[in-house]
Amino acid sequence: MQAEKYPRKTAATMSYINKPKFKHPQMQTNDIGLTRRDYEGTLTTLCGGCGHDSISAAIIQAAAEMSLEPHRVAKISGIGCSSKIPSYFLSKAHGFNSVHGRMPSVATGANIANKELYYVGVSGDGDSASIGLGQFCHIVRRRINMLYIVANNGTYGLTKGQLSATADLGSRTKSGEESQFDNIDMATLAIELGASFVARSFSGDKKQLIPLLQAGLSHKGFAFIDVISPCVTFNNTDFSTHGYKNTWENHIALSEVDFVPMREEITTSYAAGKEKEITLHDGSAIHLHKTGNDYDPTDKENAMHHINAHKKQGKIATGLLYINQSTADLHELQDTVDRPLNSLGDQELCPGSKALNDINNTFR
Amino acid sequence: MKPTDIADPDYFHKVVDCQWACPAHTPVPEYIRLIAEKRYTDAYMINWHSNVFPGILGRTCDRPCEPACRRGRVEEEPVAICRLKTVAADYKSDITDLLPQAPKKKNGKRIALIGAGPASLTVARDLLPLGYEITLFEKDALSGGAMRTQIPRFRLPAEVLDEELNYILDMGVNCRFGEEITSMRDILAEGYDAVFVGTGAPLGKWLDLPGHEEAKDNIHTGIEWLASVAFEHISSVGKNVLVLGGGNTAMDCCRTSKRIGGKEVSVVVRSGFEEMKASPWEIEDAMNEDIPILNFHVPKRYIVENGKLVAMEFEKVRKEIDANGRRQLIPTGEEPAILPCDDVLCAIGQENSFPWVERDLGIEFDQWEVPVLNKSTFQSTHEKVFFGGDAALGPDNIITAVAHGHDAAVSIHLLCEKQDITKRPNPLTNLSSQKMGIHQWSYDNDISADFRFAVPHADKQVTLNDINVEVELGFDEQLAFNETMRCLNCDVQTVFTDKLCIECDACVDICPTDCITFTQNQKEPKLRTNLLAPAENDEQDLYVSDLLLTGRIMAKNEDLCLHCGLCAERCPTNAWDMHKYLFNTAKAENACQS
Missing domain, CATH: 3.30.70.20 (Alpha-Beta Plaits)
Known part of the structure; x- marks a missing residue:
C-alpha cells in the first residue's frame, strides 16, 4: 500500500491532538448555562505534569462553579512559564500578556480604567520575586482589587532550572547547585505590605486550592495566593523543597477552607467551636474548619508567626493565612466615581471651561 | 476497593465494548483501523477467523456490538461497525492463498454435522485444517441453512453467500445434501467420533384462529414461505398481503411480498410499535418501502368467502401497565378492524424440533423438548453428540450460531484427543505499548466528531421490481474511511x-x-x-x-x-x-x- 494513497494520514500520527470536544454526558451546567468545558482555554504547551496546568484547571473549576461570566474577567500576566497559564483557561475572557515583571503595572492601569471586571494576575517566582519584585511591592501597597496568583516553583524553568529567589536555603537544583541564600517568602511579604487576603496552597491539592481561588476572586481588595507549583522537569528532585514529594509530605493546612457562593443557603453545620465563618463583601462566605491548631487568620502577627514557625520545622503552612475585610481598595481611597472610568463620555471627562473655572475657584 | 487485576483477560476485554458484546468476540477496533488504512484483506481475515462469514454478517448481523459501542454513550449513534465489515468483504482482494488448508493426511477421526447452517459450517471450518474428516448432512440441495432460506437475496446476494460457504466446502467436506435425516440412531450407527447437530429452528408457528382450516391454502408460516421463495418454489403472492408479527422474519416477509406481486402489504402486530422485536434498521427499511405497520391489533379470525380467504378480523387494543408492572393489552371497545387479504404470512415465532432424535439414545431433552446441554461445551447427555446454533438454545442469530460452532469444535477436538472437554483453552491475548515518541502513538487518536454516516441505498424503483437486487449499496471507500474515524479505539x-x-x-x-x-x-x-x-x-x-x-x-x-x-x-x-x-x-x- 502506497503511503500517498492514504486519504488523510498514516496510522501513526503526531499529537498533541486537540482535546476532544466530547464531554461527560451528565456534566452540570452552571447558573449561566455553561459547563466547566466552556471555561477552558487552548491546550497547554507546558511540560506534562507541570503544576501550572493544575492551577489552570483549578481556575477553570473555580470560575465555572461561581458562574463567572467569562467576558467579565481580565487575565494579565508577565513572562515565564507561569505567565503562559492565562492562555489555558477562560479563552472567552480578556487577556494581556505583558512585559517581564510588569504585570502589576498593566493590572493597575486596567483596574483603574474599568473597576467592574474580575482581575486575575498570574505570575511566577521569577516574574514577581526577582525582576518584578518592585512592581509586586507597589501593587500590594496600592490595594488593587484583584486576585494575584504566583505559580511558585522555586526555579527558572524556562531557562532550564537555575535557582530562583523563592528557592529555600539548602534546596538544590537538578544539577546539584545548592541555594546559599534565604528565600523571599511571597506570602509574608504580601502580609507585610498590606495585602488584605493572603493564602498559600499547592497545585496538587485542588480541594484546597479551588475554594481559596473562589474566596480570592470574591474578596474585595488585593488577594494574593502563593501556589507551590512544582516544575516537573527541572525542580522535582528529592532534594528540592518545591517538588511534588516534599510538598505532599510537608504542606500543612492551618485550616480547611470551604467556599459558599452567595446564592446558596448555608446548610452545612459543623460542631460548635470547630468552624469559623467569614462573610465576604459580595455575600459569599468562607468556612474554615479547624484542623487542630487554633488558627485565627484575622490576626496579622499571629499569621506571620505561624508561617515562620512552620518554616523552621521544614513545613509549609498552607490555607487562608490572613484576611482583613476592613481595608479600602484603591478606588475607595481615591474616591473615584461610581461608574467605571472607561465608560465616561467626552462630556463627563471634558466638562468645559466653566467647570474648569469652578474647580480653579475652589483653590483660590 | 481492591486494586484492579488487569492480568485477568476479561478486564480489558470488557472495556472493548463491541468485542465484549459480540458472541464471537471479533476484535472490532483492530479491523476498523485496518479498513482506515485500506488494508481490506487484512481486515477481512481478522473477521473471517473470528466470525467465519464477514460478508454475510456485514449484511445480516443482528449487531449486538452496535448498541454496546462507547460512541453511543459519548455521542449519539454507535460506529456503523456492521456495515464497515461489509466494506472489508467487498473491497478485499483474492484471499484463497490466506485460507487454511485441510491436510491431505487425515487424523483418522470422522465427524458428522447435521444441517449445513452457520453453526455446522463453523465446526467444519475449525476442524478441517486439523485433519478431521467431515460429513455434512443437509435436507436442502444447497448449504447455508437459514442464511439461504430465511434471508432474502435483496439483503444478501447469492454470490456473497456462495463465496463464503465455498471457502469452507472447498476445504474438502463430504456433502450429503438433499438427504433428510430421519433417525439419529442411523447416524450414530455410522460410527462417527462425534456428531454435531446444527439443524436450526425450522418449525414456524401457526396462528390457529377460526377460519384457519378453510383458508389454509393462503396462510403460510414466514420461514417456510421465505424458504420456498429462496428456492423459487414460490414466485408470486396475492395482491393484498398481511404479515403477522414484528420480528425480523416479518420484515423479510413483507419486503419479499412487495417484490413478487404484493401491492397492498401491511405488517400487523399485537402490541406497540416500540415493542417490536425486529432490528430498528430493518423496520426502517420496511417503512422506506411504504409498508405500513399497524400496531395494537390482535388477530381474531380469518374471514373466508366462497372457500377463499378474503380478510382478517382484528381487535383493537391499547397498552396498560397493571399493578405488577406487567404490560396488558386492553380492548379499546372500538369496532373490530377488517383488513382485506389474499395471503397471510405468520411470522410469530419459530422453534427447534427434533422428531428424528430417538429418545432412547441417551440424549436427554427437557420439558420443552429442548436438548439438555452443557452451556460451555455444547455437549449433550450423550458423550459424542453436540448441539449448536438455534438447535441448541432456541432461535437466536447467525453470529451466536458461529460462536456456538467455535465452542463445539473445541469440545469435539478435546474429546477426540481424549482430554477433559470442560477444561477450556485460555483466550489468546496480547497487551503492548503503542508509544512511538513523546507525543506519537501507533494509532490515530485524533477522533472525528462527525455523526454516523448513512449507507446509501439503490433506487427503490429498481429494487422493488427485482428480488435479486441488493438494496444497500454499501459505503464507498471515502464514506467508509470517514466512518472508521469515528471509532474510539477502545482496544x-x-x-x-x-x-x-x-x-x-x-x-x-x-x-x-x-x-x-x-x-x-x-x-x-x-x-x-x-x-x-x-x-x-x-x-x-x-x-x-x-x-x-x-x-x-x-x-x-x-x-x-x-x-x-x-x-x-x-x-x-x-x-x-x-x-x-x-x-x-x-x-x-x-x-x-x-
Missing part, C-alpha cells in the same frame, strides 16, 4: 503503573470526559458517587490502583474513556501508557497445545 487501553505516579494531576486535568480521580479508597458504591464525575453505569468497571504516596488511590471510570491517550501524553513519568489489547477466543486449533 488501546489506558494502563496505569502506580509505582511511577507522582500525583501531579496532569491526567485529571487533561481528561476530556473526567474519567480519572485521585481520592481516598472507599467501597465501590460510595467511590462511584465520589468521583470527579459520578460513575452511574454499573455495567462498566472502575479501574482502581493500589495506594499511592499520599495514601490515595487512582480510580478511573472506564465508562466514558475516549481512549484519546491524552492522559498518557501529559503523564511526566509514564505512569499512564497506552497499550493495545488484542483478544481472540481460543479456537479448536489452539485447544490442545498445552
Whole structure:
C-alpha cells in the first residue's frame, strides 16, 4: 500500500491532538448555562505534569462553579512559564500578556480604567520575586482589587532550572547547585505590605486550592495566593523543597477552607467551636474548619508567626493565612466615581471651561 | 476497593465494548483501523477467523456490538461497525492463498454435522485444517441453512453467500445434501467420533384462529414461505398481503411480498410499535418501502368467502401497565378492524424440533423438548453428540450460531484427543505499548466528531421490481474511511503503573470526559458517587490502583474513556501508557497445545 494513497494520514500520527470536544454526558451546567468545558482555554504547551496546568484547571473549576461570566474577567500576566497559564483557561475572557515583571503595572492601569471586571494576575517566582519584585511591592501597597496568583516553583524553568529567589536555603537544583541564600517568602511579604487576603496552597491539592481561588476572586481588595507549583522537569528532585514529594509530605493546612457562593443557603453545620465563618463583601462566605491548631487568620502577627514557625520545622503552612475585610481598595481611597472610568463620555471627562473655572475657584 | 487485576483477560476485554458484546468476540477496533488504512484483506481475515462469514454478517448481523459501542454513550449513534465489515468483504482482494488448508493426511477421526447452517459450517471450518474428516448432512440441495432460506437475496446476494460457504466446502467436506435425516440412531450407527447437530429452528408457528382450516391454502408460516421463495418454489403472492408479527422474519416477509406481486402489504402486530422485536434498521427499511405497520391489533379470525380467504378480523387494543408492572393489552371497545387479504404470512415465532432424535439414545431433552446441554461445551447427555446454533438454545442469530460452532469444535477436538472437554483453552491475548515518541502513538487518536454516516441505498424503483437486487449499496471507500474515524479505539487501553505516579494531576486535568480521580479508597458504591464525575453505569468497571504516596488511590471510570491517550501524553513519568489489547477466543486449533 502506497503511503500517498492514504486519504488523510498514516496510522501513526503526531499529537498533541486537540482535546476532544466530547464531554461527560451528565456534566452540570452552571447558573449561566455553561459547563466547566466552556471555561477552558487552548491546550497547554507546558511540560506534562507541570503544576501550572493544575492551577489552570483549578481556575477553570473555580470560575465555572461561581458562574463567572467569562467576558467579565481580565487575565494579565508577565513572562515565564507561569505567565503562559492565562492562555489555558477562560479563552472567552480578556487577556494581556505583558512585559517581564510588569504585570502589576498593566493590572493597575486596567483596574483603574474599568473597576467592574474580575482581575486575575498570574505570575511566577521569577516574574514577581526577582525582576518584578518592585512592581509586586507597589501593587500590594496600592490595594488593587484583584486576585494575584504566583505559580511558585522555586526555579527558572524556562531557562532550564537555575535557582530562583523563592528557592529555600539548602534546596538544590537538578544539577546539584545548592541555594546559599534565604528565600523571599511571597506570602509574608504580601502580609507585610498590606495585602488584605493572603493564602498559600499547592497545585496538587485542588480541594484546597479551588475554594481559596473562589474566596480570592470574591474578596474585595488585593488577594494574593502563593501556589507551590512544582516544575516537573527541572525542580522535582528529592532534594528540592518545591517538588511534588516534599510538598505532599510537608504542606500543612492551618485550616480547611470551604467556599459558599452567595446564592446558596448555608446548610452545612459543623460542631460548635470547630468552624469559623467569614462573610465576604459580595455575600459569599468562607468556612474554615479547624484542623487542630487554633488558627485565627484575622490576626496579622499571629499569621506571620505561624508561617515562620512552620518554616523552621521544614513545613509549609498552607490555607487562608490572613484576611482583613476592613481595608479600602484603591478606588475607595481615591474616591473615584461610581461608574467605571472607561465608560465616561467626552462630556463627563471634558466638562468645559466653566467647570474648569469652578474647580480653579475652589483653590483660590 | 481492591486494586484492579488487569492480568485477568476479561478486564480489558470488557472495556472493548463491541468485542465484549459480540458472541464471537471479533476484535472490532483492530479491523476498523485496518479498513482506515485500506488494508481490506487484512481486515477481512481478522473477521473471517473470528466470525467465519464477514460478508454475510456485514449484511445480516443482528449487531449486538452496535448498541454496546462507547460512541453511543459519548455521542449519539454507535460506529456503523456492521456495515464497515461489509466494506472489508467487498473491497478485499483474492484471499484463497490466506485460507487454511485441510491436510491431505487425515487424523483418522470422522465427524458428522447435521444441517449445513452457520453453526455446522463453523465446526467444519475449525476442524478441517486439523485433519478431521467431515460429513455434512443437509435436507436442502444447497448449504447455508437459514442464511439461504430465511434471508432474502435483496439483503444478501447469492454470490456473497456462495463465496463464503465455498471457502469452507472447498476445504474438502463430504456433502450429503438433499438427504433428510430421519433417525439419529442411523447416524450414530455410522460410527462417527462425534456428531454435531446444527439443524436450526425450522418449525414456524401457526396462528390457529377460526377460519384457519378453510383458508389454509393462503396462510403460510414466514420461514417456510421465505424458504420456498429462496428456492423459487414460490414466485408470486396475492395482491393484498398481511404479515403477522414484528420480528425480523416479518420484515423479510413483507419486503419479499412487495417484490413478487404484493401491492397492498401491511405488517400487523399485537402490541406497540416500540415493542417490536425486529432490528430498528430493518423496520426502517420496511417503512422506506411504504409498508405500513399497524400496531395494537390482535388477530381474531380469518374471514373466508366462497372457500377463499378474503380478510382478517382484528381487535383493537391499547397498552396498560397493571399493578405488577406487567404490560396488558386492553380492548379499546372500538369496532373490530377488517383488513382485506389474499395471503397471510405468520411470522410469530419459530422453534427447534427434533422428531428424528430417538429418545432412547441417551440424549436427554427437557420439558420443552429442548436438548439438555452443557452451556460451555455444547455437549449433550450423550458423550459424542453436540448441539449448536438455534438447535441448541432456541432461535437466536447467525453470529451466536458461529460462536456456538467455535465452542463445539473445541469440545469435539478435546474429546477426540481424549482430554477433559470442560477444561477450556485460555483466550489468546496480547497487551503492548503503542508509544512511538513523546507525543506519537501507533494509532490515530485524533477522533472525528462527525455523526454516523448513512449507507446509501439503490433506487427503490429498481429494487422493488427485482428480488435479486441488493438494496444497500454499501459505503464507498471515502464514506467508509470517514466512518472508521469515528471509532474510539477502545482496544488501546489506558494502563496505569502506580509505582511511577507522582500525583501531579496532569491526567485529571487533561481528561476530556473526567474519567480519572485521585481520592481516598472507599467501597465501590460510595467511590462511584465520589468521583470527579459520578460513575452511574454499573455495567462498566472502575479501574482502581493500589495506594499511592499520599495514601490515595487512582480510580478511573472506564465508562466514558475516549481512549484519546491524552492522559498518557501529559503523564511526566509514564505512569499512564497506552497499550493495545488484542483478544481472540481460543479456537479448536489452539485447544490442545498445552
